[in-house]
Amino acid sequence: MSHWYRCYALMDSRGRWRAWRFGPATTEMQHQLEAEARQAGHVLFASVQTFAAPADATGTTRWRQVREQYTGGSALPHLAPLYFDVDAEGDIDKALLWARVLVEFFVVQLGLPEPAVRVWFSGSKGAHVLVDPVALGIEPIATLTADMKLVALELVSHLAAQGAGDMAIDEAVYSLPRMLRLPDQMNPKSGLFKIELRHQELFQMTANQVTDLARQPRGSLWSDDDLSDESVPQGAKWWSKALARAREPREFRIRTAQAVGLKVRPDGYVVDELIGSTMPPCIASMIRSAASPGTRNRVELQIACWAKGAKLPLDEALALLATWTTANRLELSAENARAKAESIVRSVYGNASYGFSCIAARSAARAVDVGPQCDTCQVVRPRSLRQVYSLRVRHDAQWNPPERISLEDARGLTARIIDRRVAACRADRPGRHADRCRQDPRGRSRTGQARDAGCVCHAHA
C-alpha cells in the first residue's frame, strides 16, 4: 500500500486540531506519528480513506495543499473500508446492540470472515464497524465516500425495518476525509481508549464490561495476513448491487444539472456560490486589468465561469468575454478574438464541471497581480452545496414528493398568497406601481398576469 496516502492529524489535550498532514499510508508512518503523539500528549487520528498519490507526491505534505486534487471536478480516486459510526446518543448498550446487528449482517448474511468485519469501541459512547473493502470488492473511485453514505443509510434502514427498531448511524461521518481516532488512542474526555473487540465479546459483553476493558490499550486483534486477497462472492454481489442502486439517481441528477446549466460535482452536489448576478470583486478586478500572455487563459476561463454561474445568457457572456479577449490578445484580429471567446464560453456553458468559484477566481486574479477585496464581497456566499432532484421523478429514491393537497385547498392557498401580495403591494408605494402598470408596453397588466414585482396587476384596475 506504499503508493497510497492518508490524512493524519494530532489533537491536543484541549481538543484542538494541529494542521492535518497528508503522507504515505504505511505502518512506519503511523508508528512515527504514534510516537510523536505519545511524546506531546496528543491524540492521533487518521482518515478512514486512503488516497491515490497526489500529482506532485513528495513524501509528507499538508492536507490543505492537496485537498483540491481529491474533491474537485477531476478528483483522484480514494478507497475506504465500508465504515459505520454507531452512536446511540450516549447509550452504549444500545450502540453495542446496533453494532451487533451490523456485524451479524456481514458475517451471517454475506458470509464474511471475522477479520474482514472489525469492531472498535470508540472510547466514548459508540462503536466503529469497518468492513474490509477487498472482501466486498470495493474499488477505488473519486465518489466512493458519497456512494458509501447512500449504501450505508440504505442498509441501516433495511436492517431497522427487519427488526432493529430505531437503529441509526451518524450520517455526518461520510465526508472526505473522515478522521477517526486510531485504535489504542485515548479519548481525553472519558479517559478511555479506543479498543478493538472480538465478535464474541461484542455479542456477550455489557456496556460496563466494555468500558472496563477500555481502561487500557489492547493492541490489534488481527493482522493484514488474516485477510484474503479475494472478495467474498456474496459480499461483492451485495456491494455492487447496492452501489448501482445508490448511483443511479445521482447520475440523473447530474444530467438534470447539466441540462439547466449548473455546476455539479462528481458526487452529484451542485456548487452554487453566487447570490445574484452582480459581479463579485474577484471577477471585476480581472475584467479591469490587463493580463500577460501566460495568464490570459485563466482569466478568460474565470470570466466565463462567472457568467455561467450568474446565469448570463450565452450572448451576453460572449459579448463580455469578447471585449476582454479583444483588448488582451492584440495579436488576434477582432474576428479571431471573438471566435476564441466563443469557444471558451461554449465549452464552459456546455460542461457541468465548470462554474464560478471565488477561490479559483481569486487565485487567477492574484496571477494577474490584482488583489480583489473578496472579504467584504456581498454576492458570494460561503461554499454551499445542494442537490437538484433528477427529472426521473419516480426512479429517484432521493426525491421527496411534495405533500399532496386537494385542488380546493390549492385554490385557497393560491388565493391567500395573492391577497397577501396585493395587500403588500398596495401598502408599498401604491402610486408608483399603478404608474408602472399603465406604462406596460405589452399591455400585460390588463390580462392580469403576475409582474416582476410579484404582485397581480388586475387588482389595481
Ligand SMILES: [Zn+2]
Ligand atoms: Zn471573490
